[in-house]
Amino acid sequence: MLWDLIDIIRDNWLLLLIGQYPNGPLGGFAATLILSTLSIALAFPLSILIAFARLSKNPLLLWPSTVLVYVARGVPLLMLILWVYFMVPLLIGANVPGFVTMLVTLVIYEGAFLSEVVRGGIVALGRGQMETARALGHGYFGAMLYVILPQALYNVMPSILSQFVSAIKETTLGYVINVPELTFAANQINNQLLTQPFQVFFILAIIYFLVCWTLTRLALTLERRIARKRAGMPGIPLSLNPQSQTAEL
Amino acid sequence: MQDFDLAAVLSNPEFRQMLVGGLWMTFIVAIGSWCLAMSLAILLLVVRLLPVRITEWVVGAYVAYHRNVPTLVQLMLWYFGISSLLPDGLQIFLTDNNGEAVFAIIALGLCQAAYFSEDLRSGLRAVPAGQMEAARALGHGFVGTMRHVLMPQAVRNALPALINHSVSLFKNSSLAMAIGVAELTHAVKEVENQSFQTFETYLIATITYLVCSLAIMAAGAVLNRRVSISGAR
Structure with missing residues (x-):
């Protein structure tokens, strides 16, 4: 049993690591990692915008962002x-590789979940920070940019990292639309070995x-570490336990 | 793309039957694995409370495994892997009797049990230690304290997280299509293949999922309000 495991890893480690690259598309663990990193990197700025929209009083911003999150x-x-797989080629008029389909989906999905994390961080900071910054002469966006966001984003860093873990787990679904990533590589190995x-x-x-x-x-x-560092300061969002708020898959 | 025509999908009895059948299977998988997950979560919580070091470690490993391995991979491990280790007679029996659904319920249930048991545990930990001491001082035994004093508060604390995770469980039941369970997402793919009304089919399924998820969230919110004690922290 143990020897079987070692044999399989010895024979297929390259396929698990990078897929069929350079003879085919990059796959395996490398593709999983690139896909999840890119999706979080692109979802992050998007999530801040969605969080702003969710906190805004303007119904034209509030409603679409709330609908998106729900x-x-x-x-x-x-x-x-399935939606992105169907809609993106229709919208841009060309076929896109599965990798791009998966990336677009993850950016939207992660963006929505991350926006709740960011919003939680901003709300947990309390109104005092905003009121003080405004009283000192900052405009709304200046206060957000220089006072609120640096603190809020620092406090929610652990949740963002947890969301990255979720993203890694979510890339497995690429298997369904044949994106070459780690799960796909394992299925290839399984189809070769059969036994x-x-x-x-x-x-x-x-x-x-x-x-x-x-x-x-x-x-x-x-x-x-963050809780220790900021002990006694406002805005440690207790409900933002890394495990409790993130999407889970 | 054809013109938008919702009726073309909904009025076709064959498609309608596939979609309703799929929704039914989604409910079976979701409810079956929910029941399995909740009973196992309570068991895990009790085991973790035992004053033995090793059980703490075992339950911790169980929870860590199920939270850090993608659900789809857990499904595949059960359906392709563990099923192949079973005796032949049982394998044939399962193949004849909707084995995919059975493995989907087992895999999703075991996975979700880890989340539920963690929710209950954080709920229990949020109850102040004085509650336990006070109840013991008033003459309750350990079990009585748990049942009448601690757990009612712990479950109330844990309720929002339990509801969130129940919605996740419902959504994750769609993963069962990857191992061939004929649930809603699977039915949607089939109908789409036959009708070519992709947009309409996806729209029907998306709205169905959304309505069910929102119903669970709303029911959870109502329940939360009903059981919360006014004036409690």
């Missing part, structure tokens, strides 16, 4: 993937576990 919270990611499905998927689970567990521990450490 749709992301209420509709399975798989359904969103050892348990061993192959066990290896797959272990890889994800090691990566995500390490990052989750890092988020917890970060959370404790």
Whole structure:
């Protein structure tokens, strides 16, 4: 049993790591990592805009952003993937690779969930910070940019890291539309071997576990450090426990 | 793309039957795994409360595994992997009797149990330690204290998180389509393949999912209001 695992890893480690690159598209763990990193990097600025819209009193901003957040919270990611898979080629008039489909979906989905994290961070800061900044002569956006956001984003860093873990887990759904990533590579190996499905998927689970567990521990450490550093200051969002608010998959 | 025609999908009895069948299967998977998850979560919580070091470690490992491995991978491990280790007779029996759905319920249930048990545990930890001491001082035993004093408060604390995770569970039931369970997302793909009314089919499914999720959230909010004690912190 153990030898089977070692054999499978020895024979297929390159496929698990980078897919069929350079003879085919980049896949495997590298694609998983690039996909999740890019999606969070692009979703982050988007999420700040959505959070502003959700906090705004203007109904033209408030309503669409609220609808977006509730749709992301209420509709399975798989359904969103199918939508993007269908709509993006229609809108831009050309076929796009599965990688791009998955990236677009994740940016929208993560953007919606991250916006709730950012909004939670801003709300938890309390009104005093904003009122003081305005009283000192900052405009609304100046106060946001120089006073509110630096504190709020610093406080929610652990939750953003947890959202990154969620993104890694969500990239597995790319398998459904044949995006070459880690789960896809494991399925390729399974289809070649045919006889050892348990061993192959066990290896797959272990890889994800090691990566995500390490990052989750890092988020917890970060959370404790931030809580210690800001002890006695406003705005530690107690409800923003990294595990409780993020999307989970 | 054809013209927008919702009726073309909804009035076709075959498509309607597939979609309703899919929704029914979604409910079976979601409710089945919810029940499994909740009973297991309570069991995990009780085991974790035992004054033995090793159980703490075992439950911790269980929770860490299920929270850090993607649900889809857990589904695949159960459906492709663990099923292949079962005796042949059982494998054939499962193949004949909708084994995909059984494995989907097991995988989703075990995964969600980790989240539910953590919710309950944080709910319990949020109850001040004085409550336990006061109840013990008033003559309750450990079990009585748990049942009459601590758990009622813990479940109230945990309710919002439990509801959020119940919505996630409902959404995650769509992953079962990847192992061939004929639930709603699966039915949607089938109808789309046959009708070519992609937009309409997706719209119907999306609205159905959204309505169900919002209904769970609303029911949760009502429940939360009904059980909350006025004046409590």
